[in-house]
Amino acid sequence: MTQRWDIVIVGGGLAGYVAANYLAKTDLSILILEKGRNVGGRARTTKINHQYLNLGPHAIYKKGKAKFILENLGIKLNGKSPKLAGDLIENNMEYAAPFTPLGLFSSSFLNWKERIEWATILMKFNRIDTEKLTEQTFYQWVQQAAVSKKVQSLLYILGRLATYCHAPEKVSAKLIVSHLKTVMGGVLYLDAGWQTIIDQLHNNVVISGVQVQSSTVVKELEPIEHEHFKLVLSNDEEIHGKYVICTTGPHELNKMLGEKLDRPQSSFLAQITPVRGATLDVALTQLPNPKKLFAMGITDPFYFSVHSKYARLSDDAKSAVLHVFKYHHPDDHIDGKKVKTELEQFLEMMQPGWKKHEITSRFIPQITVNHRLPQIGDEQKFHRSKTNIPGLYIAGDWASPDSILSEGAVSSGKQAAEEIIQKENR
Ligand SMILES: Cc1cc2nc3c(=O)[nH]c(=O)nc-3n(C[C@H](O)[C@H](O)[C@H](O)COP(=O)(O)OP(=O)(O)OC[C@H]3O[C@@H](n4cnc5c(N)ncnc54)[C@H](O)[C@@H]3O)c2cc1C
Structure with missing residues (x-):
């Protein structure tokens, strides 16, 4: 028997569950399909x-907006x-990390001139206008922001620590600096891990009647007519939905859609690193x-x-x-x-x-x-790809042009849900 749902969410990670939490407040029927044996994705x-x-x-x-949402x-x-006190390591030498006031004054990594340059950059960091960095890579920004090679290396270290991106010559300065600003507001390590987020999100939706099907791989996603999708599972079972929120990575989405996306969009997805x-x-x-x-x-x-x-x-x-x-x-x-x-x-x-x-x-x-190394120009490309297939919404850590990691996953999950709710209310 073919199953029919108002909304099918592909992926039971942060993005999928946040979307489901917003949508669970409506009367729409919702199914989450997750390929893993357990839900949670990378937040497991x-x-x-x-x-x-x-x-x-x-x-x-x-x-950050993820915590707020x-x-x-x-x-x-x-x-x-956590405290940022610790060590910086180079050639088996250990230096106190100058990321705290004590570290700044005690570290032998920097001389006095470098310390002043570093402290000045840190003090002004929150006031950087990231809108002016749209055309720059993080490498270009660092070269302008600091004179000393050691201070430059500290910016690269903080960039890696905050964003996990280790390609300053490729990434967008705007995104890296704005994410760094968020991270500098402090972080939390969670008791019992990130599964606690998933478990709470999961419990919220199942009591509202959302169905979650794990160990289920979606292999094809076919738009049949306006706001009607057929999803083919790896066991060839078919599921039908009015709306689909896809939270897989961009390459997986391209594969599921086959040739259904137009050229510029599918090649943008294919190029995402x-x-x-x-x-x-x-x-x-x-x-x-x-x-x-x-x-x-x-x-x-x-x-x-x-x-x-x-x-x-x-x-x-x-x-x-x-x-x-x-x-x-x-x-x-x-x-x-x-x-x-x-x-x-x-x-x-x-x-x-x-x-x-x-x-x-x-x-x-x-x-x-x-899923996406954030690069210059991503924003325009996202704009183009947004409304290609009516009823299909994308969410996930790569799907928001101005954020990454859980910030991107959670905010895009919320946005996809809100767009569907708005559409239904019209
Ligand atoms: C090592 C590491 C460190 C990290 N550190 C941080 C950090 O400090 N701070 C931070 O904010 N973020 C961090 N992240 C990132 C964060 O974990 C992710 O951004 C977030 O969990 C992504 O959620 P998502 O829902 O977008 O994707 P996912 O969690 O990947 O969820 C997508 C789900 O879709 C499922 N799926 C895929 N294809 C199919 C299919 N065809 N059919 C059915 N289901 C499918 C997958 O199994 C998966 O469960 C880190 C990630 C890693 C790996």
Whole structure:
């Protein structure tokens, strides 16, 4: 029997669930289709041996729109803000990171002249008019913003830390700087991980009658007539919907639609490059060095942070959950074995002998952090692609021209839902 729904949401991650939370307040029938065995997408948290492992290091932005929207939906975000005190690493040398007032004055990484330049940039950061950066790459902006090479390197480090993008010569300065401004408002590491967001969003919608079908892959999406779609599943079952919100990545969307998108739109989607990295997620019975909680490579694109210092990520108070991460450049050829060794060595520098205390660890050599590396001109291209197929809405971390990560996923999920509600009310 063919199923018919008012709204079919493809993807049970943040974007899909936020859309469903808004739409659940209407009388429309809603189905979420998720290919994974579990819902949550990249906001999933896996519980292994009483330890909560997010899929790589995850922080929510205290001044960001995602937090605002989620809280408006009644989602509780419990956790704590990490301190940015820690180390910067170059050639096995450790320097205090000048990201806190103490770090700024004590770090041997900068001389006095550089310190003043760095402090001046930080003080003025919030007043940067990002609308003036539309035509610049982040590299071009950094070259103009700072004279000292060391201060420039600090801007690249903060850019990586905030956005996961490690291609300053390719990314849009406007987006990176505006996201950095949001991140500088502080972040939260969440107790029991990001799954808590998904679980609350899920519970909200199921009690309103939204159906969630996991382990279900949509293989084709066919617009049949005005506001009538046929979705073909991998088992060839068909589902029909009036509206579709697609929250997969752009390449998957292109594939599902086949030739249905017009040329400029499908080639824009095909050209979108993902932001990727490698993650080593680790739980230890104890930290060999409890003082080392945060570090970033200066030239080498590495990250290390003990998330359990701030968030409750274990059922046992003594153990530690930490993440080590490598930011990939889009042109990198990834040798998984080599990257794993690099991440383990970076961790060894911070927590010597950590292996002896290992409860569990998980290494992922290549994970998509954001489906779109934000580039100059993305805004115009998005504008063109918006209303191509009536009734089809896109959401996800790549689908909002002016934001990325959870900011993009949550805000585009909300927007897709609001557009459908407006249409229905007309
Ligand atoms: C290592 C790492 C670190 C991160 N750190 C941060 C951070 O600190 N702060 C932050 O804000 N964000 C961070 N993010 C990004 C954040 O996790 C994502 O932006 C967000 O979870 C994306 O949500 P989404 O709904 O857009 O996509 P997804 O979570 O990918 O959801 C899409 C869903 O669609 C499903 N799907 C795909 N194709 C099909 C199909 N054909 N049929 C059915 N279902 C399908 C997928 O299985 C998936 O569940 C990080 C991500 C990673 C990987």
